[in-house]
Amino acid sequence: MSAEGVERQPLLVARDLRKTYGAEDVLKGVDIDLAPGEVKVVLGSSGSGKSTLLRLLALLEPVDGGTIELDGEPLGTRRRGGKTVPARERDLAAHRSEIGMVFQRFNLFPHMTALENVMIGLTEVRKLEKSAARERAVAMLDRVGLAPRASAFPSELSGGQQQRVAIARALVMRPKVLLFDEPTSALDAELVNEVLEVMEGLAEDGMTMLVVTHELGFARRVAHQVCVMDGGIVVEEAPPAEFFAAPKHERSRRFLEALGMLHSSK
Amino acid sequence: MNPHRRARFLSLAAACAALLLAACGSDDDSSGAADPTTSSLKAPASLVTAGSLKVCADLSFPPMTYQDAGGKPAGFDVDTARAVAELWNVELATQNTPFDGVLPALSSGRCDLAWTGINVTDERLQTFDAVPYLDTGLVLLVGADNPEGISSPEQLASKTAATQSGTIYEKSLKALAKDLEAKGESAPRVQTYPKMTDAIQQLVVGRADAVLTQDTEAAYRGEQQPGAFEVAYTYPEKDRFGVYFKKGNAEMQSGLTTALSELQDSGELARIAESNGLSPENLLIK
Amino acid sequence: MAFDPQIFRDALTSSRFLNGALITITLTFAAMATASVLGLLLALARQSSIRPVRWGAATYTWFFRAVPTLLQLLFVWNALPQVIPALKQGWFTPFLAGYIALSLNESAYMAEITRSGLVAVDSGQKLAARTLGMRPVQTLRRIIIPQAVRVAIPPSANEFITLLKLTSLTSVISLHELLTVTGEQVSITFRFAELYAAATVYYLVIVSALMVAQAHLERRYSWRSRTVAAGSRRLARMRLRTEIGR
Numbered sequence: 004m005s006a007e008g009v010e011r012q013p014l015l016v017a018r019d020l021r022k023t024y025g026a027e028d029v030l031k032g033v034d035i036d037l038a039p040g041e042v043k044v045v046l047g048s049s050g051s052g053k054s055t056l057l058r059l060l061a062l063l064e065p066v067d068g069g070t071i072e073l074d075g076e077p078l079g080t081r082r083r084g085g086k087t088v089p090a091r092e093r094d095l096a097a098h099r100s101e102i103g104m105v106f107q108r109f110n111l112f113p114h115m116t117a118l119e120n121v122m123i124g125l126t127e128v129r130k131l132e133k134s135a136a137r138e139r140a141v142a143m144l145d146r147v148g149l150a151p152r153a154s155a156f157p158s159e160l161s162g163g164q165q166q167r168v169a170i171a172r173a174l175v176m177r178p179k180v181l182l183f184d185e186p187t188s189a190l191d192a193e194l195v196n197e198v199l200e201v202m203e204g205l206a207e208d209g210m211t212m213l214v215v216t217h218e219l220g221f222a223r224r225v226a227h228q229v230c231v232m233d234g235g236i237v238v239e240e241a242p243p244a245e246f247f248a249a250p251k252h253e254r255s256r257r258f259l260e261a262l263g264m265l266h267s268s269k
Numbered sequence: 270m271n272p273h274r275r276a277r278f279l280s281l282a283a284a285c286a287a288l289l290l291a292a293c294g295s296d297d298d299s300s301g302a303a304d305p306t307t308s309s310l311k312a313p314a315s316l317v318t319a320g321s322l323k324v325c326a327d328l329s330f331p332p333m334t335y336q337d338a339g340g341k342p343a344g345f346d347v348d349t350a351r352a353v354a355e356l357w358n359v360e361l362a363t364q365n366t367p368f369d370g371v372l373p374a375l376s377s378g379r380c381d382l383a384w385t386g387i388n389v390t391d392e393r394l395q396t397f398d399a400v401p402y403l404d405t406g407l408v409l410l411v412g413a414d415n416p417e418g419i420s421s422p423e424q425l426a427s428k429t430a431a432t433q434s435g436t437i438y439e440k441s442l443k444a445l446a447k448d449l450e451a452k453g454e455s456a457p458r459v460q461t462y463p464k465m466t467d468a469i470q471q472l473v474v475g476r477a478d479a480v481l482t483q484d485t486e487a488a489y490r491g492e493q494q495p496g497a498f499e500v501a502y503t504y505p506e507k508d509r510f511g512v513y514f515k516k517g518n519a520e521m522q523s524g525l526t527t528a529l530s531e532l533q534d535s536g537e538l539a540r541i542a543e544s545n546g547l548s549p550e551n552l553l554i555k
Numbered sequence: 556m557a558f559d560p561q562i563f564r565d566a567l568t569s570s571r572f573l574n575g576a577l578i579t580i581t582l583t584f585a586a587m588a589t590a591s592v593l594g595l596l597l598a599l600a601r602q603s604s605i606r607p608v609r610w611g612a613a614t615y616t617w618f619f620r621a622v623p624t625l626l627q628l629l630f631v632w633n634a635l636p637q638v639i640p641a642l643k644q645g646w647f648t649p650f651l652a653g654y655i656a657l658s659l660n661e662s663a664y665m666a667e668i669t670r671s672g673l674v675a676v677d678s679g680q681k682l683a684a685r686t687l688g689m690r691p692v693q694t695l696r697r698i699i700i701p702q703a704v705r706v707a708i709p710p711s712a713n714e715f716i717t718l719l720k721l722t723s724l725t726s727v728i729s730l731h732e733l734l735t736v737t738g739e740q741v742s743i744t745f746r747f748a749e750l751y752a753a754a755t756v757y758y759l760v761i762v763s764a765l766m767v768a769q770a771h772l773e774r775r776y777s778w779r780s781r782t783v784a785a786g787s788r789r790l791a792r793m794r795l796r797t798e799i800g801r
Binding site: 061063096097099100102103104106108110111112113114116123124127128154155156157158159172173176 | 677679680682683684685686687688689690693697698701702705776778779780
């Protein structure tokens with residue numbers, strides 16, 4: 004994948020994001036852009052702040068500093084009397100469905116079938132009629148290859164299948180951006196590929212994606228940009244070819260070394 | 270210790286242990302055991318073996334049976350039972366049993382006598398034997414100054430009357446309600462409670478306008494709380510209280526009758542009646 | 556007195572027993588229903604971000620669990636009318652008083668049960684619902700509560716059975732439910748073996764019906780499609796065979 008898409012007008016712009024939990028500064032000023040159709044992979048060890056970054060971008064929590072803009076519209080913050088202040092819950096809620104999120108532990112609703120899981124966002128949030136919602140949901144399950152399992156409950160699906168349903172659930176809302184928080188980390192090795200394939204398919208179809216993952220092969224093949232986070236900031240960002248050949252930052256090197264990926268081809 | 274005494278001592282100890290193991294609410298009433306050589310009356314054989322007279326009573330029906338300030342059994346029935354037990358040289362053991370359970374306990378042998386202000390009725394005499402001892406009648410008890418101006422049962426129409434459940438009082442009130450309805454009046458609201466004291470409490474609460482109860486109960490209340498209650502009406506029909514025991518127990522029948530006569534002759538019975546607020550004229554023992 | 560089957564049968568079908576049983580059942584159902592709703596509200600209040608609300612709910616559950624049920628009944632029936640004279644009148648029936656007291660009492664226990672159900676729901680569930688854009692009330696209704704209910708079913712059934720027995724306390728406020736009626740009949744006819752047996756049959760029937768309902772409810776909340784349940788058993792057996800064969 005080339006880095007062409009990066010030239011276009013950014014879809015998601017986050018500047019100087021800060022977040023503090025209690026006494027600890029978890030994000031210390033993160034800048035990140037996503038152009039339409041861009042796939043960006045975020046690497047980093049635990050504690051680097053990458054999960055927090057996703058939570059802020061998903062509007063699950065208000066920012067303690069910085070701005071987020073989606074399609075030019077400010078989210079996460081609002082203007083009050085000329086100043087920029089953290090957004091209120093109801094402001095965040097309004098925009099949440101525009102940013103989809105896929106979780107490490109799937110978080111499917113266990114009391115609903117796969118189909119109902121995918122439908123519920125449409126009926127409750129988009130206020131669609133059940134029949135219209137069902138149509139779209141079936142189509143989406145088909146897209147992730149799970150149409151025949153539509154009436155199965157999550158407890159009856161494998162991990163890979165559950166994650167694919169989770170992707171369908173997020174996707175059916177037609178979000179502008181899809182965030183992935185280590186989508187394959189909780190899966191057995193043989194189930195990882197079916198999920199990565201679906202994600203690749205989405206990328207090919209032009210979905211704008213921000214993916215936190217350890218799957219470096221995926222990063223190499225699919226990402227337009229690779230970021231490394233450490234200690235609450237982005238320490239390096241480069242196209243994958245460049246990055247994997249010769250990471251510039253000390254932390255990036257150590258990270259790749261730890262994963263045994265330095266100078267190897269996958 | 271001579272063998273005779275040891276046997277009595279052991280059976281007494283056994284009886285006490287058995288009583289402790291019995292259902293809670295059991296009260297031990299020990300009157301000093303008299304010298305066996307000076308026993309004046311012959312007690313029924315079963316009692317001599319056991320060494321105690323077990324009496325079932327519902328200790329919530331003063332002045333016949335109740336608990337005094339120290340929680341000990343008291344009342345006319347208890348006092349008389351104690352006097353009889355002394356004559357027989359056995360211990361009195363009072364078992365506090367809810368009224369509903371008194372006669373069943375007698376049936377199952379958990380007590381020798383049921384002595385707790387129980388009316389003598391044909392129905393009960395089909396299953397048990399009894400010795401009548403006191404004439405008694407029903408009254409309508411009302412609160413101080415008779416606020417509803419009740420002077421006869423008919424005036425209970427569309428009022429609230431309370432009494433103890435599972436008793437002839439309840440039957441009587443329900444019959445009254447039926448009568449009044451048949452006459453075209455609105456029936457009284459009848460409420461029944463587990464204990465007579467609960468029913469009388471409703472006079473204090475102000476929910477009940479009248480309580481149908483025994484003249485003995487009314488007399489007791491009058492003494493305990495002067496001025497709080499009034500007897501609004503006394504029923505002309507008289508009933509009898511009886512001591513119940515197992516049907517066919519001739520020994521108990523004769524023994525009890527003899528003991529009570531003895532107490533009447535010595536004036537002891539009249540003294541017990543007066544000390545409990547009852548009129549000796551109502552006694553049935555000759 | 557030997558056990559008389561005829562008396563037993565008569566008691567079983569007597570209108571007195573039927574009425575008493577009816578009162579027992581309706582009182583239990585009504586109080587349980589109210590207590591479940593109140594309990595849910597209290598449980599949610601315990602999780603509120605507003606301190607006075609949290610504190611109020613905690614105080615409620617503390618008080619109504621501490622005071623004996625019998626005392627609460629007597630208080631509502633005898634003490635309250637001193638403060639609210641209207642309660643002395645005919646419309647304030649023993650059933651109504653019993654219903655109020657038992658509902659308030661039971662809701663404190665249901666609050667704790669519901670709270671444990673709510674706490675048992677995985678925190679990721681709320682997260683997923685929020686990212687879809689669902690509002691807190693929607694999340695509660697469609698996602699959290701169904702899962703909390705599943706956890707709460709067995710202890711709630713327990714509470715129902717306890718409440719069924721507790722209704723016999725209402726005899727002290729002159730309500731004639733099943734056990735009271737039984738006792739009264741015994742004091743009139745003294746056929747206690749037959750009457751106790753009849754009452755026992757009633758209780759057994761009621762509790763058995765509840766247990767059937769509970770099993771049905773738990774099956775509904777097992778969130779398994781029936782064909783898959785059968786198929787997975789076959790699959791598990793197959794897997795086991797291949798494992799052993801390897």
